[in-house]
Amino acid sequence: MTTLTDTELHDLAQQLRVDSVRAAAAAGSGHPTSSMSAADLLAVLLARHFRYDFTRPAHPGNDRFVLSKGHASPLLYAAYKAAGAIDDTELLTFRTLGSRLEGHPTPRRLPWVETATGSLGQGLPVGVGIALAGKRLDRIGYRVHVLCGDSELAEGSVWEAAEHAGFEHLDNLTVTVDVNRLGQRGPTRHGHDLDAYARRFQAFGWHTIEIDGHDIAAIDLAYAEARDTVGQPTAILARTLKGKGVAAVEDREGLHGKPLPEPDEAVSELGGDRGLRVEVAAPPAARSLHAVRSGHLDLPRYETGEEVATRDAYGQALTALGTARGDVVALDGEVGDSTRSEYFAKEHPERYFECYIAEQQLVATGVGMAARGWLPYASTFAAFLTRAHDFIRMAAISGAGINLVGSHAGVAIGQDGPSQMGLEDLAMFRSVHDSTVLYPCDANQTARLIATMAELTGVRYLRTSRGKTPVIYPPHEEFPVGGSKVLRSGRDDRLTIVAAGVTVHEALRAADELADAGIPVRVIDLYSVKPVDRHTLREAARATGCLVTVEDHYSEGGLGDAVAEAFDDGAPVPRLVRLAVDPMPGSATPQEQLRAAGIDAASIAAGVALLVEQAVTP
């Protein structure tokens, strides 16, 4: 391998600019000026410091690079071209239908991308997750590089990540901030005041280096210093100019996200196309660590009739899963005593990650670890997962395989009141692309579903409850994703109650009361909210003509919507009735809450009796 001189590195950077300009010009859109500011930084990193085998992106020894400012994708793709990973023809497919080179990079399409970016302030949090995997799980010496813009440092998630990285002493992590002083609509808060950013990172325990981001030698020294820094992550704060190298656009406002007005002239001004190739250093030999442990999954078993909270079953099942599989990791947002992830922490402390009250970082850590091949289960209160909605949305764009578990769902938590109640979590997770949404009602069902989640792809969500509920399924019952359980059924069923989680038990009580009163009804436990069991719901619709959904969730986006969705292809639709939470709850006991929301057994029975009566009397 030949080492490039500083002059050659300057040429390489100019080529990255040229290719950024060309790609955006060909596409007629994109962010060339945001690419040009960071070209020198990436050129030096790639040629002198990064260790990566582009033919083996899964190589465990590879360094990892996250382009947090995902809109600078032309620069990334230009670098891929310089490294020989893509050719010029592909480069010029940028942003066209079917191209791997999307407006913002995603690992769905490109094997060298660690995580989807484009929602700002997410690259560093995910980079922290990868670096944490490197330090505490893989225990391989790879380095994690994140390239951020300066505008995105306004996102709180960046400081959540900074806190996490500083506290965990992630000296395998380097963030380079391309301080080009211009956001989308104008100047950033701090302009070229590198000290302002340095003070912030230092306060969170980082080592900082301030440089001219167009000075090849300074950049090189900074990366060397970062590599040699022990016990602290490093932030390289690089003063740059947006549109650097082309006078018509350099350091000017109003040019964000636009191709250059005169691309051919710009290419000339940048010295033309050089056709340079860069030899990226190979990673050292390394192997992944997450060996299978016992290999045998010994899930907890609960006796039917026993009263067990599904959150307890979650903690116990996850612990068992962690014993069986060495790749399972657990994360929590400082409520492990409530979610019961603490059971896992006690048994497998080396694979447990306390993320404190920082739900964005909680999910981002999971995404980063999943990118490194680990199988994360991240838990907090269902309500607080809304804090990480944008991260979950982006995880879906990445195609990240993460398990999220939300406890304390619904009004059934009781006195704590609405701020602590997950009442919109099903809606949020149903709308996540390619997601799976599960909501068990008993401990055995929870345990089986927790194990099943490990086999799925994409974002999967499981909702647990705070209070105890009776175990109604035997330990060996199967609960396929996309299935449901018919718990009460007869030839003369007048309608069908569809419930999940805590409302299953209310529905069963209501059905038994109604049966005693001569009104037989069917009861379905719809534990798989997404995908939904179309077959069973349609069969119930045919047989009973009316589906009444009962859910401990607001009426939009949850069980009622999921059931309606089962008929969204023009199939005959039964009558649909939904019982859900309204109005806004306050404080009360769990049973009072269910009553006030009209989703307890008595309310269900009364509602059903009324419906049946209406059906009889025209």
Add this chain to the structure above:
Amino acid sequence: MTTLTDTELHDLAQQLRVDSVRAAAAAGSGHPTSSMSAADLLAVLLARHFRYDFTRPAHPGNDRFVLSKGHASPLLYAAYKAAGAIDDTELLTFRTLGSRLEGHPTPRRLPWVETATGSLGQGLPVGVGIALAGKRLDRIGYRVHVLCGDSELAEGSVWEAAEHAGFEHLDNLTVTVDVNRLGQRGPTRHGHDLDAYARRFQAFGWHTIEIDGHDIAAIDLAYAEARDTVGQPTAILARTLKGKGVAAVEDREGLHGKPLPEPDEAVSELGGDRGLRVEVAAPPAARSLHAVRSGHLDLPRYETGEEVATRDAYGQALTALGTARGDVVALDGEVGDSTRSEYFAKEHPERYFECYIAEQQLVATGVGMAARGWLPYASTFAAFLTRAHDFIRMAAISGAGINLVGSHAGVAIGQDGPSQMGLEDLAMFRSVHDSTVLYPCDANQTARLIATMAELTGVRYLRTSRGKTPVIYPPHEEFPVGGSKVLRSGRDDRLTIVAAGVTVHEALRAADELADAGIPVRVIDLYSVKPVDRHTLREAARATGCLVTVEDHYSEGGLGDAVAEAFDDGAPVPRLVRLAVDPMPGSATPQEQLRAAGIDAASIAAGVALLVEQAVTP
């Protein structure tokens, strides 16, 4: 008014502890130990520094207090009792059904509460919004006090707020951090290391004061110093002990969120009930400023047939609304050039607030300003509002009247790809309690709806589009919330296409093609996604038997679900078919995107033709 001595203040603090213990004991739940750590802080603030008329919570001169650690509600309610705002009988209704004294305080129930808390890390962001209103809108000298826990400083939103407050020089804002070193499940990251927190706040431009949070004189001096600090917000970092004053619980782990084991003994140890009353200083005379401006709303008008992006209409209509009404304020997350809020900024710069790329703070600023009687419109890309989901959820619990506008909705944005596409925003906003969700398809409709939003309560959301669409409604058309428009209709309609936003135009083209081919169909513009127009949808169902929804959104939680909801009370349901976005989009032109998602005119026409054929041939 008599000034309490330091000894009397100590007694007052002990009384607050006593009442916290008593309230939690009566409730059988709650967070007394988290209340006891901050009792001295609140006692001194209330008796010596706070200016507030409890009989007139709307008094414009009142100081404002936000309990960010909302779980310490017993302390807040104990303080209300000491101030004479509630009596002891009400105090002991804590956490019971129907009580105003919820587990976490909300302004829905208590007039002295500025904003609902209980999801941590939100009090300071909202406090920043109130303080900003005080400085730049009300221009009244009230001070804003936020009491935070130490655990919640792990939330990035706190540092978004810190950045915002420092940059805006909010010297009317004081945050007191009750550093009791214990979170829910154990020690915080930084324990009693006050310097760690001080470094962080200082880095963001704050003045900091470190004190013993149980030293009455030190607390008093700190509040005086905060009041006298100019040009900077102040953070008082107070070293405290959780459960202070009762040996059995003081500074001990494992006691979070639990009543004291021996409340009577604890009350004795704290010196018993003293029956103290505190005279809170009256606010100075003050009056609100937001006078009506022109009073006359001169909305923009667009010619039918003209091509105008609804985001442009948003910017123009909001500007006109701001001219008519002096209480309208606009906020944006550094994309005002894209959302078009920049139009408002140019016309009304004094009422425009740049929140930079910090969507949590964007929404929190809106919530804070709404609490002070202003009418905020906050905009960013629809996709990025997911970043603020937890804040929006809490805004609904507050009952805050805020307008949120998400631009760049759906695949129709084109090349930028999925990270920038709002494809789950309708699902998110539909599930917000008491929300209104609007999605206009043309410029006149947008303008009218923007004006209508000002008259609504709760969280209201409007979705705009990036690309231009033809104006199809005349300027004076009315668009009531909960309504819809039937755009094509005839006696022989074979089915009904329900569309909104960009898909209205695709649906109209499809309907015209289909009519030419002898297949007349009805077309409904469902601009009011929530509440939904049950009447018109049911009428269409009766008349045509089949509703086909077409939406630029994922299939869950959006238009398809909203239409199904219109039949959720057991009414006869037509056949339902939904066309929505799937699979995950990449980059492509807007028209290619609509085609790939199967929601363009050709796909609609083909799908409808197939449905009609199926209906004919059994």
